[in-house]
Amino acid sequence: MTETLEIASEREILYDRLADRLETAFNLNRKVVSFQANKEEPIYRWFKYKEGFSSALVKYFLTEYGSKPGKLLDPFAGAGTTLFAGQELGWEAHGVEILPVGVFVMQTREALNKVDFPLLQKTVKSLWNELAQMEKYEQHIHHISITKDAFPDETEVLLNKFLSHCLKIEDTGVQTLLRFAAFSVLEEISYTRKDGQYLRWDYRSKRELNGKPFDKGKIQPFEEALKHKLNQILADLSPNKSATLFDQYPSNGNDHQQIPINIIKGSCLEELPKIEADSFDFILTSPPYCNRYDYTRTYALELIYLGNDKEQITGLRQSMLSCTVENKEKIEYLKHFYASIGKQEIFDEIIGVYEGSAAMTEVNSFLAEFNKLDKLNNKNVPRMVKNYFLEMCFVVYEMARITRSGGYCVMVNDNVRYGGEEIPVDLILSEFAENFGFNINKIFVLPKGKGNSSQQMGNYGRTEIRKCVYLWQKK
Numbered sequence: 001m002t003e004t005l006e007i008a009s010e011r012e013i014l015y016d017r018l019a020d021r022l023e024t025a026f027n028l029n030r031k032v033v034s035f036q037a038n039k040e041e042p043i044y045r046w047f048k049y050k051e052g053f054s055s056a057l058v059k060y061f062l063t064e065y066g067s068k069p070g071k072l073l074d075p076f077a078g079a080g081t082t083l084f085a086g087q088e089l090g091w092e093a094h095g096v097e098i099l100p101v102g103v104f105v106m107q108t109r110e111a112l113n114k115v116d117f118p119l120l121q122k123t124v125k126s127l128w129n130e131l132a133q134m135e136k137y138e139q140h141i142h143h144i145s146i147t148k149d150a151f152p153d154e155t156e157v158l159l160n161k162f163l164s165h166c167l168k169i170e171d172t173g174v175q176t177l178l179r180f181a182a183f184s185v186l187e188e189i190s191y192t193r194k195d196g197q198y199l200r201w202d203y204r205s206k207r208e209l210n211g212k213p214f215d216k217g218k219i220q221p222f223e224e225a226l227k228h229k230l231n232q233i234l235a236d237l238s239p240n241k242s243a244t245l246f247d248q249y250p251s252n253g254n255d256h257q258q259i260p261i262n263i264i265k266g267s268c269l270e271e272l273p274k275i276e277a278d279s280f281d282f283i284l285t286s287p288p289y290c291n292r293y294d295y296t297r298t299y300a301l302e303l304i305y306l307g308n309d310k311e312q313i314t315g316l317r318q319s320m321l322s323c324t325v326e327n328k329e330k331i332e333y334l335k336h337f338y339a340s341i342g343k344q345e346i347f348d349e350i351i352g353v354y355e356g357s358a359a360m361t362e363v364n365s366f367l368a369e370f371n372k373l374d375k376l377n378n379k380n381v382p383r384m385v386k387n388y389f390l391e392m393c394f395v396v397y398e399m400a401r402i403t404r405s406g407g408y409c410v411m412v413n414d415n416v417r418y419g420g421e422e423i424p425v426d427l428i429l430s431e432f433a434e435n436f437g438f439n440i441n442k443i444f445v446l447p448k449g450k451g452n453s454s455q456q457m458g459n460y461g462r463t464e465i466r467k468c469v470y471l472w473q474k475k
């Protein structure tokens, strides 16, 4: 135990310093924060982006802290919860997202505003006939090794026919919605199940599988799954119903004109530095967590369906914020990038803040030590953690730079634990934020969940790690 006490000291000092900002937020339970709370809203219930947070959370913070609608940004926009919830409240919303999956969901949601409903109905009605009559088709899904044989053969043929048919639909709104419908059922019609770090494969697939056979239950035929999804979409969009569904959160009684959202496709590490200083009133975001979750593997089926090839997917994995053990360092790249935009001294300042964090140094050194002692289940965990914080240090700097004085930044993130030691993501990122000109108003801690018996917490876990929503305000 002496060892634990010794290595905990810098984190404890930081904890003691920020302890008065930590506050359990009983109104922000896990369900309100998580994507689950969106399940009654159209589009969110058509495609579940499990990494998303809820519209209710966005609306709560914008209403509680945003004095009046202004400019809103989400640098990790995902499926666009911040953007669309903000838009409903009259904000001018901008989002950066690197994964084509999130970008496609946002684009589809935009297309909804203009969709020709009678034409959509007509197109859906004739769809099955068209597919039955199609003999030749030019579109083919190009698989990568981790998706090969993911679909039963007959499903694969139908998917290809369906994609070929979609290309012929001239109305872009209707085409997008149709493509989106099949996109939303890819997991259900496949032999796979999303499982965080990778896809789990059902024992019925053609693959040679090791380990205990996995039975995912019913694998839906393409026609059944797509019909169900299209019926859901049509029902939600039917002119009578959509008015109430989209309006279920009144916009404070004001009749806001909705400002179109602005989707920036790319990495926020490159896009934020291009934004003018002091130009946003509110940033509301949730970055990837430092937990080895691999978006490019989890969404591999969706990525190939959208036409991404092996090289693009590997490239994406490396360009995303480091949160998997496969991520390589981006620091040399960032150095060149900052030099190329004439901001070499900013680069040095950011590195200085990172290196000046005693808690960060402590985390890096105990992880290196744990590696030597073989206490981590993957030897690249220290590299991932180091780069996660290093890259987030750049993001936090840029967020502080582009927020106007008095503006807010709200961030949802979970702490993590490696080798039994908690890494206080909330405190370390808040320390960076203070250095770059944010005041740490609050770190709201979500109430502890149920069912965290010591047994479930694993060998080391003695306490549940904090899941938080940080509230920072630009001085």
Ligand SMILES: C[S@@+](CC[C@H](N)C(=O)[O-])C[C@H]1O[C@@H](n2cnc3c(N)ncnc32)[C@H](O)[C@@H]1O
Binding pocket: 049, 051, 052, 053, 054, 075, 076, 077, 078, 079, 080, 081, 082, 096, 097, 098, 099, 102, 266, 267, 268, 269, 285, 286, 287, 288, 289, 295, 319, 320, 321
């Ligand atoms: C926790 S999710 C955010 C979900 C979002 N709040 C929502 O409700 O849909 C984090 C997102 O960050 C994206 N991301 C990862 N690295 C990025 C980068 N360098 N630039 C922009 N987005 C990135 C991921 O693709 C993912 O969609």
